[in-house]
Amino acid sequence: MRLSTRAKYISYIAVLHLVLIILVANLLSENKPLFIASEVFLLLSAAASIQLYRNFMQPIQFVKSGIEAIKDKDFSIKFVPTGKGEIDTLIEVYNLMIDQLREERTRLHEQHFFLEKLIEASPISIVILDYDEKIDSLNHKAQEQFGAVAEQLHGKALNETNLPLLHELVDMQDGDSRVVKTNGVVTFKVQRSHFMDKGFKRSFLMIEELTNELLVSEKNAYGKVIRMMAHEVNNTLGATDSILQTTRNILTDPGFTELKEALGVASERNGRLTRFMRNFADVVRLPTPNRATADLSLLVRDVSTFMQAAASERQVSIQLFLPEAPIVKSVDTGQMEHVLVNVIKNAMEACAPGNVIGIHLTQSLLLIKNNGTPIEQEVNASLFNPFFSTKKDGQGIGLTLTREILVNHNFGFSLKTEEYGWTVFRIEMEE
CATH class of the missing domain: 1.10.287 (Helix Hairpins)
Structure with a gap:
């Protein structure tokens, strides 16, 4: 068992004075005055040793108390000078260090608070990753953008989410910047950078929507x-x-x-x-939509009846999946009819004899599906570009007008071939 310096010092002083007492008793026992003087000297020596021990231990106790305060992150404790030169020098250095630590901590807290507020108030979506490249936090704008699934993103890598936008960003490196289209219309500018946290690098993504x-x-x-x-x-x-x-x-x-x-x-x-x-x-x-209350179920049924003859010529079946109750929305009926005619016409042109076009309507969604020729991946991002067409004699007018009408109605939309092979034109009618 190793003895501490304190124990060694006490043991040394005790043994030294015990030996001196024994020697004095043996050598000076017959000379009373000298014996008494020697015993008084030894007593004073013991008292001086105790005082020296206290003087040595005081800085150690002071340092120990200071270390405990720093460990507890309590930077409010300061020491009062004792009047002893060496200790007062140490106290002065400690108090100066504590003042600097307190000021630095206050400054860091203020910076951290400012950055938190700045990130939360940012009009750009910010996704902060942890040390393992998993999503750690989202600012308010990002939570609004990702909606109901935002809470489910925490702790997931970008490629573990079900969001096409985040999947597109998996291979980005710090310092990269790119423009991403998720459904051919919605456009984002994404930048990836990093900051240092506790000496380690953490990345974050800034996502700005440029669509409008x-x-x-x-x-x-x-x-x-x-x-x-x-x-x-x-x-x-x-x-x-x-x-x-x-x-x-x-x-x-x-x-x-x-x-x-x-x-x-x-x-x-x-x-x-x-x-x-x-x-x-x-x-x-194209004029601003002249909105009026209309039954979309009736509108879909009428347009499908109008397109039925053309579909029959191509030997394509149009199937309706409409709810029993009316779906009432505020729309420009003429413009929405143009959208339906154009989308169904495009679906028919993608179909071969025997294929099916299915029209599904709910309170918030209108889906026009077909199991015809799928859309190629390299074409998908350009579908809604002005005047883009894959047809030999196409002008690209149909989807451009469709895009303008749906944007003016504030309806979300997309067109892509799903994993199960059906091509789906999706219109989101949340108001």
Whole structure:
């Protein structure tokens, strides 16, 4: 068993004075005055040793108390000078250190509080990861963005969630920045960075939705181009067609029959080009929805009846799954009818004979499904881009108008082929 320095010192002083007492008793027992003087000296020596011991132990006790206070993170304890030089120097250093630690802790707490408030008030979604790259916390904006599943994300890696957006970010490294589209329409700018926590690196993601800004900027850009094209083309075609018709009327001689037919073909071509430009102009001139209360069940049934003849020609079946009770929503009936016609028409064009189009309607969802040709992965992100089309002679007008109508109605939407093989156009009608 190892003795402490304190025990060794006490043992040494005790043994030393015991030996001295025995020697004095043996050597000076007959010389009373010297014996008494020696005993008094030994007594004073013992008292001096005790005082020296206390003086040595006082700094140790002081250091011990200071260490305990620091361990308990109590930076309010300070020591009063004792009047002893060495100890007062130590007390001065300790008190200065405590003041600095207290100020530093206060500063860190204030910074931490400020950063917490800043993160919570941020208009950008922030996802903070822990040391193992698992989701540790979400700010208020991120909780709003991920909705009901936000609480289920804690403790999961990005690839363990069921959110397509987070799956797209798995391979991002600190310092990376990218633009991500989740359903062909909703666009996010994502940046990944890191901070140091307790000496270790922790990453975080900043997710900013750009959808509305991009849609407005996009529409302003293509709207200006379309208006300029329509103005030039319509002015030219109007004058040209007038000349063609006048010339045809003048050419009454039978010898000019072939020329008259050629002029007629040119006039028809002008008409098709006019209609072509009118389709583009419709995207720009799309009015604000004139909303009124309508039964969506009835609207879906009417449109499916209208499209039934075209579906029968393709040997495609349209199946309705409608609730018994009316689904009443505030919509622009004409514009929503255009959406349904366009989506069902696209579904039919993707189907082969024997395929099925299923239309499912609930209080908050409208799903138009088909088991025809699936959408290729590289095409999916571009589906709702203005005037994008996979058809040979397609103008890309249908989905562009559909997008504008649904955005103006504040309805969420997506179009993709699900894992089970059906392609689903999903319209979310939460108000």
